[in-house]
Amino acid sequence: xxxxxxxxxxxxxxxxxxxxxxxxxxxxxxxxxxxxxxxxxxxxxxxxxxxxxxxxxxxxxxxxxxxxxxxxxxxxxxxxxxxxxxxxxxxxxxxxxxxxxxxxxxxxxxxxxxxxxxxxxxxxxxxxxxxxxxxxxxxxxxxxxxxxxxxxxxxxxxxxxxxxxxxxxxxxxxxxxxxxxxxxxxxxxxxxxxxxxxxxxxxxxxxxxxxxxxxxxxxxxxxxxxxxxxxxxxxxx
Numbered sequence: 001x002x003x004x005x006x007x008x009x010x011x012x013x014x015x016x017x018x019x020x021x022x023x024x025x026x027x028x029x030x031x032x033x034x035x036x037x038x039x040x041x042x043x044x045x046x047x048x049x050x051x052x053x054x055x056x057x058x059x060x061x062x063x064x065x066x067x068x069x070x071x072x073x074x075x076x077x078x079x080x081x082x083x084x085x086x087x088x089x090x091x092x093x094x095x096x097x098x099x100x101x102x103x104x105x106x107x108x109x110x111x112x113x114x115x116x117x118x119x120x121x122x123x124x125x126x127x128x129x130x131x132x133x134x135x136x137x138x139x140x141x142x143x144x145x146x147x148x149x150x151x152x153x154x155x156x157x158x159x160x161x162x163x164x165x166x167x168x169x170x171x172x173x174x175x176x177x178x179x180x181x182x183x184x185x186x187x188x189x190x191x192x193x194x195x196x197x198x199x200x201x202x203x204x205x206x207x208x209x210x211x212x213x214x215x216x217x218x219x220x221x222x223x224x225x226x227x228x229x230x231x232x233x234x235x236x237x
Contacts, residue, residue, distance in 0.1 A: 029114025039098030045170045061154035063214040071119040078129030130218040132202040138194040139227035147232025150225045177233035194235040
């Protein structure tokens with residue numbers, strides 16, 4: 001299967017004089033990186049840039065490392081992937097409801113050319129991804145004010161404002177915390193809502209939690225920030 005839109009050569013822009021010319025591959029790749037439909041799924045609402053920074057100074061708390069310098073890294077996903085295409089495929093399959101890249105597709109080459117423009121800077125070595133294997137107990141209370149900041153930087157892009165969902169970027173992302181807590185009570189009635197919330201944050205769609213939310217490793221979100229977030233939501237003991 002091919003995760004692509006239409007052939008690059010057919011993607012034309014009108015010049016000021018009315019003539020048409022094809023976009024340079026790297027420029028089209030930049031657009032693909034921020035375009036959810038690149039995954040090939042009409043229901044997908046997240047893009048590469050939803051989870052990965054592409055410029056210095058991005059203050060968001062993101063589950064994925066910056067794409068700046070990614071092309072020069074020797075491995076990805078904490079060493080589980082040694083191939084850049086395989087790393088992209090993992091995002092497409094697990095979080096973007098899509099299919100693996102077709103290495104011969106023009107869109108695949110365009111995305112690579114864009115990532116190449118981001119090389120030469122940023123973190124280029126192999127980067128750790130520490131997964132919390134088990135959620136045994138709720139974290140102790142944290143700093144609620146910090147939790148509000150964590151919500152804004154880590155959650156609001158998809159879930160919107162706390163309590164209302166205003167500005168939500170993903171239509172089916174539950175409003176935090178009330179809607180998520182209500183869903184947890186139905187789906188996991190034997191588990192405290194805070195534990196379900198922690199499972200979702202730490203394991204994403206894996207470990208039978210479900211959905212498409214990417215997980216946050218310890219490098220992406222510390223336990224201190226997660227505790228602060230739970231306190232902000234009123235979910236700590």
